[in-house]
Amino acid sequence: MLITDDFLPVPVPESLSATYLVPTAGLPAVSARSAVRGLAGRLAEPVHGLARQMLDSPLMSVDVLPIGEFPELPPDLLTAFGAGAAQLDRLAAASHLVVVQAEYRPGWPPAHEWAARAVAAAVAETMDSDVVDVFGLQFLDPGAALRSLPNAQGRVRLVDxxxxxxxxxxxxxxxxxxxxxxxxxxxxxxxxxxxxxxxxxxxxxxxxxxxxxxxxxxxxxxxxxxxxxxxxxxxxxxxxxxxxxxxxxxxxxxxxxxxxxxxxxxxxxxxxxxxxxxxxxxxxxxxxxxxxxxxxxxxFSGIQPDVRYARPGDAMSRAIATARAGLGDIRARFRGGHLLPETQLVIKYGLPGDDGPEYVWAGVTSWDSPEQIVGVSASDANTDPAVRIGSPVVVEATEVVDWAVLDATGVTEGGWTQAVLDAGTPPTP
Incomplete structure (x- = not known):
């Protein structure tokens, strides 16, 4: 193996394993093979065939154990990774666990994970139960577990x-x-x-x-x-x-x-x-x-961090008025925790400059008072050397000309002034 400063050698394990659990009240009334057969036409290939092949091979085991024979799963960590009260109650009431385990070599496809999750989801769906991903310490709804498997094009979402x-x-x-x-x-x-x-x-x-x-x-x-x-x-x-x-x-x-x-x-x-x-x-x-x-x-360049203009035209004036009219509502949603997960609220405000205001964006960190917003700058300002990326800022609400909610793909809500600029109708000087 050639070692250079441009590459980092990372060790490869000899084999990989996956473990999934299905809690049941009493012994399961269905076998893993019949449950997997029931997924015919619903689960894309090659995963359906892969699950059936691994079930018939030494690479996979499906055992039914009294729940006391399996190491206890920590409820606090399960809760931290999204477990709901009903799921924890069903686990506490379970008498047995269906334990699905699979092994495979490193590489693509990760047959051990795909096959084990498919088998566990098939059993859980038939038993009206849950799937527990032991690696992730996470409860999975059987339908969500099946949807996380590759589609007909072989694609998966890594976030699953x-x-x-x-x-x-x-x-x-x-x-x-x-x-x-x-x-x-x-x-x-x-x-x-x-x-x-x-x-x-x-x-x-x-x-x-x-x-x-x-x-x-x-x-x-x-x-x-x-x-x-x-x-x-x-x-x-x-x-x-x-x-x-x-x-x-x-x-x-x-x-x-x-x-x-x-x-x-x-x-x-x-x-x-x-x-x-x-x-x-x-x-x-x-x-x-x-x-x-x-x-x-x-x-996340759906919003440009630094926009200048001197005198808004009609389109920009309407955009600013729309944004300001929604400040009260977005503040209430931000403080109430009602914005969607994985999103960030940002505001645009003006800094005085010799050639007119410089408009910069900041991520909102707190908004206790309606008149004042605390945040962190998302850009380096040209007119104020103290405003740098990552520096704390305090913004008067009267200075705000726009706001937006961002997720991993860009703007999901707001950003009216940016939309005017992106549409190619910048304000008239």
Missing amino acids: WVLVPYSSGADGLWFTTKGLRRFGLLELQTQGVPDHLTRAWGAVMTGAARRLLRDWTDGLAGDEVPAFVQLPVLATVTGHDIAVAYGNPEQHGATPPVLLRLELDPATDPEADSFLSLRPPAGHPGPAGRYFAAACATL
Whole structure:
């Protein structure tokens, strides 16, 4: 194996395993084989055939165990990963578990995961029960589990297989992935992410996971499983990577790529996991959080971070009036936690300048008073050297000319002034 400064050798495990559970009250009244046969015509090939073949091979086992014979699943972690009260109640009331386990070599397709999830979902659907993904410590509705499997074109949404949890640290947020080990790849992590990038950086991590997983499986494409796969030290992430990971390839924009440096962080504790860390490229000046903010501004370019105009025309005046009329409602929804998950509220406001106002965007972090908004700048201002990407800002509501809600694919709501500019009708000077 050739080792260079451009590539990072990542070890490949000898085999991979998947474990799924189906809690039941009493012994199951259906066999796994008959449940899988019932999916004929509903589950795309090759997954349906793959599940049937693995059921008949030593690569898969399906056992029914009294629930006390299986290690207890921690309710607090299940809750942290989305378990509802009804699902936890059904698990607590269960007397038995159907345990579906499969093994396979690293590479694509991940037959162990696809087949085991298909079999468990088939049994759970027949028994009107749940699927528990032991790797992800996550409850899955049987229908959702089946929909997460490849469609007729062989496509899957990576967000159905890889989670991106985060926690607060001394220098900002700590993001990790949970799911890449299903495919043999080390999990990713990023440290020092600014708080206002919670949703945006989760999407960037998912896009980075998609790109690196593609490089990883390309490196495993031969007949023999190699001891290492060489991943590029400078990984690229684009809006297309994010859109495909979320299952919306037709919604991606032509964003420039963002570079992230890949470093191996081996665990010092033998019981702990090693990580692949995502960092700014070598030589980047300033804190890492500033680079991460700039990367998000590049990738989510549905809103331009810095727009100038001197005197609004009719179309722009109407856009500003529309945005201001909705400030009360969007504030109530923001404070009430009623915005959709994985979205970010941003505002556009004016900074005074010699040539007229400079309009910049900021991510909203709190909005306790109707008159004042606290946020973090999404761009570097030309007119005010104190306003830099990632710097805290306090904005008077009277200065706001627009607001928008962003998700991984761009603007989902608002952005009226940007729509005027994008339509090619800039205000008359």
